[in-house]
Amino acid sequence: MNPALIGQNKLEVQNxxxxxxxxxxxxxxxxxxxxxxxxxxxxxAIQKSGRLSEKSSALLNECGFDIRIGKSALMASxxxxxxxxxxxxxxxxxxxxxxxxADLGILGENVVIESGVKIDTVMRLDFGKCxxxxxxxxxxxxxxxxxxxxxxxxxxxxxxxxxxxxxxxIRADVHLISGSVEIAPTIGLADxxxxxxxxxxxxxxxxxxxxxxxxxxxAVLVAHKNITAERRTLLDKIVFRxxxxxxxxxxxxxxxxxxxxxxxxxxxxxxxxxxxxVVPLATKGWSALHSVLNENKFWEVIDxxxxxxxxxxLVVPIEKLIL
Numbered sequence: 001m002n003p004a005l006i007g008q009n010k011l012e013v014q015n016x017x018x019x020x021x022x023x024x025x026x027x028x029x030x031x032x033x034x035x036x037x038x039x040x041x042x043x044x045a046i047q048k049s050g051r052l053s054e055k056s057s058a059l060l061n062e063c064g065f066d067i068r069i070g071k072s073a074l075m076a077s078x079x080x081x082x083x084x085x086x087x088x089x090x091x092x093x094x095x096x097x098x099x100x101x102a103d104l105g106i107l108g109e110n111v112v113i114e115s116g117v118k119i120d121t122v123m124r125l126d127f128g129k130c131x132x133x134x135x136x137x138x139x140x141x142x143x144x145x146x147x148x149x150x151x152x153x154x155x156x157x158x159x160x161x162x163x164x165x166x167x168x169x170i171r172a173d174v175h176l177i178s179g180s181v182e183i184a185p186t187i188g189l190a191d192x193x194x195x196x197x198x199x200x201x202x203x204x205x206x207x208x209x210x211x212x213x214x215x216x217x218x219a220v221l222v223a224h225k226n227i228t229a230e231r232r233t234l235l236d237k238i239v240f241r242x243x244x245x246x247x248x249x250x251x252x253x254x255x256x257x258x259x260x261x262x263x264x265x266x267x268x269x270x271x272x273x274x275x276x277x278v279v280p281l282a283t284k285g286w287s288a289l290h291s292v293l294n295e296n297k298f299w300e301v302i303d304x305x306x307x308x309x310x311x312x313x314l315v316v317p318i319e320k321l322i323l
Contacts, residue, residue, distance in 0.1 A: 041082040042234045045102040048074070048087035052128045052219050056106045059125065060085065063241040082234060093222075094119060100224050103231055104238070110196065110217040114157050119222045123239060126246055128219035132160060133210040135203050136192040137185050142211045148172045148192060154184035155194035164214045182206040247321035254293045255314040260285050262309040269304045292321070 046056040060067060067085055069076035076085050086102055094115035096102040105119075110132055112119065134153070136142055145168045152173045155161050165172055175190055182202055184190040196217075197203060197210055221242065223235060258266050266289060267276055276291035289310075293301070298315065305313065 041077075041084050042104060042231055042238070043084045043086055043102045044104040044106065044238075045086040045088050045093045045096050046106045047090045047093070050090055051130075052090070052106065052108060055127050056219070059106075059127075059242070059245065062245045063238070083238075091115075097222055097224050100226070103224050103227055104235065105222045106219055107222065108217050109220045110157065110160065110215065112220065112222060113215070114159050116159060118225055120225055122221040122223050122235070123242065125219040125221060125242070126249075129217070130196045130198045131216045132157060132194065132214045133197045134192055134194050134212040134214065135182075135197075135208040135210045138207055138209040142209075145170060145212060147211075151191040152189070153192050153194055154181050154190035156181055157194060160214065161194045182208060244320045244322050247323055248318040250294060250296070251292050251318055251321055252295050252298065253290070253316040253318050254298075255288060255290050255316070256305065256310040257281065257286055257312045258289050259309045260287055263287060263289065265308045266305060266310055269301055269308060292318070 044060075046060075047053040057067070064080070065078040065083060066080045067076050067078050067083075069085070069087070074087050076087075077083070078085070086096065088096060090107050090111050093102070093105040093107045094112055094117045097105040097119045098117040104122075106125065108128055108130070109121070109124075110130070112121065134145075134148070136147070140147075148165070149170050150172065152175055153161065154175045154177045156177060156179070158174050158176050161174055165174075175184070177184060177189075181193045181195045183206060184193055185208065186206060192211075193208065194214070200210065203210060221239075227235065254270075256266075263278060270276060270291050270293065276289050279288045279290070280286075281288055293315075302313070
């Protein structure tokens with residue numbers, strides 16, 4: 001063999017060995033950085049796109065997490081809190097949380113139940129509310145759940161549906177469809193469907209009517225079952241912020257002018273905080289009464305407040321409410 005070629009081959013082998021060493025240490029360095037990052041930060045997975053995506057991102061921002069993400073990024077970090085956000089498909093989130101890749105996740109309760117994985121539900125988030133329903137063509141004479149005996153049902157949620165059918169002792173042919181479930185009866189694929197319903201407009205536009213509500217769902221915060229004590233501390237801080245934001249969304253700050261001789265009567269009407277704040281006005285015999293009132297109850301008590309003498313009632317949104 002040509003000596004020059006032998007020398008060249010030997011040099012290539014040495015270069016390759018050096019590259020292997022460099023890649024080994026580089027890889028170990030990356031692993032070390034990853035481990036340090038995972039140790040000091042929580043990772044929370046949310047939908048990259050879909051029904052809960054925008055609201056989940058908005059909720060994190062309302063909690064004071066400064067998270068900035070590019071259009072195509074799959075991960076972003078908060079600049080003011082030790083948290084990374086993973087942007088994933090909703091169906092993938094349960095597995096990521098279950099295996100510890102993500103510590104937390106925000107997703108629909110229906111997705112959690114359908115996945116069957118073992119993760120903890122930390123709290124309900126009061127948005128993304130929907131129901132999972134059975135629906136049939138509106139020209140069908142529906143007699144009850146037994147209608148589906150021996151029938152074909154199209155769905156994206158076979159596990160939840162099969163559990164329901166088993167409870168009712170109904171044997172049906174369940175067809176798994178990943179999307180556009182509502183067209184299945186129209187094209188002759190199924191006799192009925194089992195799907196998410198929010199307003200019901202999609203069912204109506206496809207000539208369907210819901211006949212059974214199997215479960216109600218909303219967005220939930222879930223966590224890895226064996227989250228460490230260090231990350232549990234961070235989780236508690238996140239839950240504290242979430243409760244503050246959610247309480248603010250449900251309540252309004254209310255200010256009204258009241259005659260002094262009606263203060264006790266008006267305080268008795270208000271179902272709000274422990275005790276309203278009463279501030280004397282420049283006009284003798286009048287005071288300003290400040291309180292917090294659940295928005296859902298406001299219209300129920302407004303007439304009683306006016307009848308008791310309240311005037312100039314001002315209702316103001318609350319940004320955060322620490323109870």
